[in-house]
C-alpha cells in the first residue's frame with residue numbers, strides 16, 4: 564500500500580494487472596508490435612478476468628466484482644472509479660501500451676454512452692458487444708470523432724447528420740479511429756444542425772452492418788501497433804433518432820465530448836507513466852548488472868544522475884495523474900489537472916525513453932529491442948486524446964480565462 568494505492572481495491576487492481584502485464588502481456592508484446600496485429604486471444608482472456616469492453620458503461624463492478632462498499636450487487640456509484648482506471652492503465656501500459664489500448668480501446672466509445680446515454684442506449688451498446696464475431700474474436704467498439712481535416716479542432720467537424728423522419732442520415736469520413744476496422748459498434752460524432760454551432764454536434768450509436776457504415780483502410784503507424792487504427796466512412800448511413808446520445812437530457816452537444824476527454828485524459832497520462840516506468844526499470848536492471856570502464860555502472864555519476872532524474876520525473880507524473888483522477892472521483896472540476904497530467908505524462912514518457920536510448924547506445928536502436936519499442940510508443944502520447952499543444956492551450960486558458968492566439 565502507498566499514497567497512490569491506499570485502499571485494498573486499488574492495491575488489488577495494481578497487483579492483479581501488474582502480474583498480468585508481466586506474465587501475459589510482455590511475452591507477446593514484440594510480436595504484436597512487429598506484426599501490427601491485435602492480440603485477440605489475450606483480449607478474450609482479459610475479458611474473462613473482468614476487463615470487459617463494456618466495463619466503462621457497467622462501472623467498477625465489472626472489473627472488481629464489488630461496489631465501493633465492497634458488497635456485490637449494489638448499484639451505488641463508485642467513488643474510486645477514476646483512480647482504479649489510472650492504477651490499472653499504468654500497469655497494462657507497463658506491459659505494452661499497444662496491447663493496453665487493444666484491451667481498453669472500447670472504453671473511448673463506452674465513455675460517452677456511459678455519460679450521455681439513456682438506459683435503452685446502454686442496453687443497445689451492451690447488446691452489440693455481446694458474444695464473439697464471425698472470426699471468434701471478442702467484439703470491440705470505436706469512438707469516431709477525428710476527421711482527415713479535423714483532429715484538434717473538433718468544432719470544425721464536417722460529418723453531418725441530417726434529420727429525416729425518425730432517422731438521421733450520416734455522411735462523412737473519420738480518420739485515425741481506434742478499432743475503426745474491426746468494431747462491432749461505433750459512436751460517431753456528427754453535426755446535426757450547422758446553424759446551432761457547437762450544440763449541433765451529437766454522438767450516435769451505430770452498429771456494424773448498418774447500411775452506409777463502411778470500415779476503411781487500416782493505418783500503419785510508428786507506435787502502439789498492437790492497437791488497430793483505421794478510417795471509417797459514412798455514406799447515407801441511416802440511424803434511428805433513438806440512438807442519438809443526450810436525448811432527454813440538457814445535452815450540450817460538443818461540450819459533452821470535451822467532458823468525455825477530461826475523464827479519459829488521466830488514464831492516458833497513466834499509460835504514459837507505465838511506458839516510462841518500463842524503460843526505467845529495464846535500465847536499473849542493466850545498470851545494476853553492468854560495468855563501465857572497469858567499475859560498476861551505478862558508480863558512474865553521469866549514469867546514476869540520469870536514473871535519478873528519470874525517477875523524479877516518473878514520480879511527479881504519477882502524482883499528477885492520481886490527483887486528476889482523485890478530483891474526478893470527488894466530482895471536482897478537473898479540466899486543468901486532466902490536461903496537466905496527460906501533457907506531463909506524455910513529456911516524461913518521451914524524455915525517459917529518449918534518455919534510455921542514449922544511455923544504451925546502438926544496441927537499443929535494433930528493431931524489436933524493448934527500449935526502441937517504448938521510444939516509438941511514447942511519441943503517440945503527445946498526439947492522441949489532444950496533442951501536447953492543445954493541452955497547453957487548455958491549461959493556459961484555465962489560468963488566464965482566454966484562449967491564447
Ligand SMILES: Cc1cc2nc3c(=O)[nH]c(=O)nc-3n(C[C@H](O)[C@H](O)[C@H](O)COP(=O)(O)OP(=O)(O)OC[C@H]3O[C@@H](n4cnc5c(N)ncnc54)[C@H](O)[C@@H]3O)c2cc1C
Pocket residue numbers: 671705706707708709711712713714715716738739740741742784787792943946947948949950951952953956
Ligand atoms: C494511435 C491513434 C489513435 C487515435 N484514436 C482515435 C480515436 O479512437 N477516435 C478519434 O476520434 N480520434 C483518434 N485519434 C486522432 C487523434 O485524436 C488526433 O490525431 C489528434 O486529436 C490530433 O489531431 P490531428 O492529427 O488532426 O492534428 P491537427 O489538429 O491537424 O494538429 C496538427 C498540429 O497542429 C497543432 N495545433 C492544432 N491546433 C492548434 C492550436 N489551436 N494551437 C496550437 N497548436 C495547434 C497540433 O498540436 C499539432 O501539432 C487517434 C490518433 C492516433 C495517433
